Amino acid sequence: MSVAGRMLEAYPKDLGGVDRQKLQECIEACVECAQACTACADACLSEEMVAELATCIRTNLDCADVCDATARVLSRHTGYDANLTRAVLEACAAACKTCGDECTQHAEMHEHCRVCAESCRRCEAACRELLSSLG
Amino acid sequence: MSVAGRMLEAYPKDLGGVDRQKLQECIEACVECAQACTACADACLSEEMVAELATCIRTNLDCADVCDATARVLSRHTGYDANLTRAVLEACAAACKTCGDECTQHAEMHEHCRVCAESCRRCEAACRELLSSLG
Amino acid sequence: MSVAGRMLEAYPKDLGGVDRQKLQECIEACVECAQACTACADACLSEEMVAELATCIRTNLDCADVCDATARVLSRHTGYDANLTRAVLEACAAACKTCGDECTQHAEMHEHCRVCAESCRRCEAACRELLSSLG
Amino acid sequence: MSVAGRMLEAYPKDLGGVDRQKLQECIEACVECAQACTACADACLSEEMVAELATCIRTNLDCADVCDATARVLSRHTGYDANLTRAVLEACAAACKTCGDECTQHAEMHEHCRVCAESCRRCEAACRELLSSLG
Numbered sequence: 001m002s003v004a005g006r007m008l009e010a011y012p013k014d015l016g017g018v019d020r021q022k023l024q025e026c027i028e029a030c031v032e033c034a035q036a037c038t039a040c041a042d043a044c045l046s047e048e049m050v051a052e053l054a055t056c057i058r059t060n061l062d063c064a065d066v067c068d069a070t071a072r073v074l075s076r077h078t079g080y081d082a083n084l085t086r087a088v089l090e091a092c093a094a095a096c097k098t099c100g101d102e103c104t105q106h107a108e109m110h111e112h113c114r115v116c117a118e119s120c121r122r123c124e125a126a127c128r129e130l131l132s133s134l135g
Numbered sequence: 136m137s138v139a140g141r142m143l144e145a146y147p148k149d150l151g152g153v154d155r156q157k158l159q160e161c162i163e164a165c166v167e168c169a170q171a172c173t174a175c176a177d178a179c180l181s182e183e184m185v186a187e188l189a190t191c192i193r194t195n196l197d198c199a200d201v202c203d204a205t206a207r208v209l210s211r212h213t214g215y216d217a218n219l220t221r222a223v224l225e226a227c228a229a230a231c232k233t234c235g236d237e238c239t240q241h242a243e244m245h246e247h248c249r250v251c252a253e254s255c256r257r258c259e260a261a262c263r264e265l266l267s268s269l270g
Numbered sequence: 271m272s273v274a275g276r277m278l279e280a281y282p283k284d285l286g287g288v289d290r291q292k293l294q295e296c297i298e299a300c301v302e303c304a305q306a307c308t309a310c311a312d313a314c315l316s317e318e319m320v321a322e323l324a325t326c327i328r329t330n331l332d333c334a335d336v337c338d339a340t341a342r343v344l345s346r347h348t349g350y351d352a353n354l355t356r357a358v359l360e361a362c363a364a365a366c367k368t369c370g371d372e373c374t375q376h377a378e379m380h381e382h383c384r385v386c387a388e389s390c391r392r393c394e395a396a397c398r399e400l401l402s403s404l405g
Numbered sequence: 406m407s408v409a410g411r412m413l414e415a416y417p418k419d420l421g422g423v424d425r426q427k428l429q430e431c432i433e434a435c436v437e438c439a440q441a442c443t444a445c446a447d448a449c450l451s452e453e454m455v456a457e458l459a460t461c462i463r464t465n466l467d468c469a470d471v472c473d474a475t476a477r478v479l480s481r482h483t484g485y486d487a488n489l490t491r492a493v494l495e496a497c498a499a500a501c502k503t504c505g506d507e508c509t510q511h512a513e514m515h516e517h518c519r520v521c522a523e524s525c526r527r528c529e530a531a532c533r534e535l536l537s538s539l540g
Contacts (some may be wrong), residue, residue: 138440142517143477145517146444146447166439166440167408170408171511175412177482181416210450247412247415
């Protein structure tokens, strides 16, 4: 089991009715996507055609920051607040959608955009799965 | 003028129709609130009655993370995306509302919660101001 | 291969003489440790004996922040600067050492501290491995 | 007095022998520099000559991340650990030095680099001041 999964199991109190499997998948997807977006922004920066990738870099940076914050909020269970969790997941799904769409446009030309787009899609799906399980 | 204001003035392209004054105020409020929440979580941790402040600490940590991400997203103007900005501002207003309410409950007993609650209120208001100016 | 590994492979330029395997392991260890420390701080916050865990929570929060920043710096290769990489890795190894030592003291009593201590040890080792490979 | 200053005053325990004025200045300089670097990276991204600014953007992003983490570590006083504080301040001074030097090279051409270089210099100086006061 992953460290994120083991930490969820070791939480000393109730998780507040959240689906543990979906929560774990969403935390892992956010953490992976944040790293992929940081790396993709930097890879774009090293491309000859960097000027055409300016929007992609900006979108990558936003997505990395929002995914990082989301992973942190989802890793906390004390005093769980469904409203805040929902608003943060909505923002994260929006960031991943925007970044996934942008990276997809460059996926045929740049492998880093292809890998990053996949991560964004996975993270967006995981956010929406968790959102719908929150009821 | 603040450094945040000077950086907005020095941006080489158009800000995409955003109200510069409201944008600057919101960036500054997010940055201030993130720091206040980080410090308030730590101050709560040092109180004798820390067990009663567990929810306050958690809420502070969430608010710090969401304000940090929001300040970063708002500091970028290249390839501006109103949908993402809106979703992030909604999440930030929600985090500040939750944290401001929680800190207000301890404001009479703990000066750090009183100062932090003020910062949260200011940041929530700045997010809502900017949101409504986005149309 | 992990997403972090695929992103390293997809980087369009030279990695500047860094050992790719050690770099990948260090990025992955930082990302994992940041999440574990965020979760451990929150789990400690939910324990009855939270007052005795105040230093552990603080150390967890520091370690999460330093590991996050380190993962980001290591995920960028454009304009590689060995001096900065070294200073950041030293800070990260120090944060992981402090947090690993602190969590180890509570490892018999709290499973989350045991899992987190393991993550800190792995991350400290990965930072030192990468540091020594930088020559 | 700034919010950072008020939060330091409201801390319920001893600050562990740290010079409060230097600590406040360093927190404020880190927070300001993180925002300036995030904005400068984005402004560089919008310049026609973005390809020539790739190293500057990367350095800005690193400096923002390290300053953010440093501001957070310095905002916590519970269970103060001088070794960790020192290592983090060294990394932050290194990041600010690198970024200040890089931005200075573009300061005549780009106002955002000029403002950002000033912020980096201030933050580097504040880190070194605090470091030397730690003895």
